[in-house]
Amino acid sequence: MAGGEDGSPRDARPAGDDRLSERERLAWLRLIRSENVGPVTFRQLIRHFGSASxxxxxxxxxxxxxxRQARVAGRADAEREMAQLARLGGRLVAIGEPDYPAWLKAIDAAPPLISVRGGVAVLARPMIAIVGARSASVAGCRMAQRLARDLGEAGFVVVSGLARGIDAAAHQAALSRGTVAVFAGGLDRLYPPENAALADSILEAGGAHVSEMPLGWEPRSRDFPRRNRLVSGMASGTLLVEAAQRSGSLITARLAGEQGRAVFAVPGSPLDPRAAGTNQLIKQGAHLVTEAADVLEIVAPMIGPAFAPKPDWLADRGDGMAERLAAPEFSGEARDDGDPDGVEDPARGDRERLVEALGPVPTEIDALIRFTGLSAGLVQVLLLELDLAGRIEHHAGQRVSLLA
Known part of the structure; x- marks a missing residue:
């Protein structure tokens, strides 16, 4: 059974529609909530078996x-989660459906399902991520607000993580134009609690809350980098306003670079430790930003032809910037990595040969294929088995490593 380019089974949708049937949506939810099934494993399972069911x-x-024994998520638990999400005014959106953010589906390990609460219309618009220090300065917050406001007037939705400081300032300034808050936990587990009023304002203004985590999930420290990959993945570029040398914002910038997205940074005083990370990023090649036009200059060629904003402040520049925003069509299709259907069962010793080739250092799958002499399809199936057994970890760039 062939799948779509995003790894989803074509026969799971009604004819002439790009949406999953509710029966298949429930099966997708059960599969992604099953033990040791993350986004990469989910996609491999769909491609191998043809459907989530x-x-x-x-x-x-x-x-x-x-x-190993696999714990498969129960039907009752999945139905309960869907019902609870509906009571919150939210719903599940599957990769490949019209409401799924186009840029997000192009990243490695794109979540097959996201929970969305609020206005889904903002998810179809171009986005810029604005992130930065939680203990931000007054000047930093004002800069984030100015950039968010100007980018909003230029037609961009501001996406961020609803954290204290720069994130909150950017969300607040973008309310009237559209903003998306990405949660590290479930959509019913707001963090930090002090931003509850802001979170409500985002929904009231037509913005959205997004999460890939189940309802009731309390965010842990390791969930925030996972959240950050969605923040950067939904946007054509990530802009840092203030960030210390060791901060979650720098993780977001690194992820944006790995995803092939533009990275921007506002310079700051060398005497302010909150500017150390942004200044270092600029030294490493991030685009220096002092106004919104610096961002638009870079992202203009990445945006589709239907996007042609002309805010007053932009049209008055007289340098053709507004016209250049009506740029070539952007590309956001998920990559097709081949179809392992019909692969023969592993022969005796094949699995041991692959495990011996693996180690703690992330290794490209192509290198494993060449080293072991096994077929590409067979290596994919063996990696899927090891993944379900909790023995390997996936990394950016189609690389895997063996867990201790």
Whole structure:
């Protein structure tokens, strides 16, 4: 059974529609909530079995081949989550559906399902991520507000993580033009609690809350980098206003670079430790920003032809910037990595050969194929087995490593 380019089964949708049937949406939710099934494994399972329903049936046997039992999420739990989300005024959006953010589906490990609360219309518009220090200065917050306001007037939605400081300032300034808050936990687990009023304002203004985590999930420290990849992944560029040398904002910038997105930074005083990270980014090649036009100059070629904003402050520049924003069509299709359907069962010793080739250092899958002499399809199936058994970790750039 062939799948779509985003890894989703074409027959799961009604004819002439790009949306999943509710039956298949429930199966997708069960699959992504099953033990050791992350976004990469989800996609591989869909491509291997043809649909989420078939993957749910085949998952225990596949995991057992590596000596582990797979815990498959129950139907009742998935139905309960969908009902609770509906009561919050939210819904699940699947990759490949019209309301799924186009830029997000192009990243490695794009979440197959996201929970969305609020106005989904903002998810279809061009986005810029604005992030920065939680303990931000007054000047930093004012700069974030000015940039968010001007970028909003230029037609961009501001996406951020609803954290204290720069994130909150950017969200607040972008309310009237559209802003998206990405949660590290479930949509019913706001963090930090002090931003509850701001979170409500985002929804009231037609913005949206987004999360890939289940309802009831309390955010842990390791969930914030995972959240950050969605912040950068939804945007054509990530802008840092203030960031210390070791901060979550720098993680967001690194992820944006790995995703092939533009990275921007506002310079600051060398005497202010909150500017140390942004100044270092500029030294490393990030685009220096002192006004919104600096961002627009870079992202203009990345935006589709229907996007042609002409805010007063931009049109008055007289340098053709507004016209250049009607740029070539952007590309956001997920990559097609081949189809392992029909691959033969592993022969005796194949799995051991692959495990011996793996180690703690992330290794490209192509290198594993060349080193082991196994077929590409067979390596993908073996990696899927090891993934379900919790023995490997996925990294950017199609690389994997063996867990201790």
């Amino acid at each position: 078939a993957a749910l049936d085949g998952l225990p046997g596949l995991a057992a081949r590596s000596g």
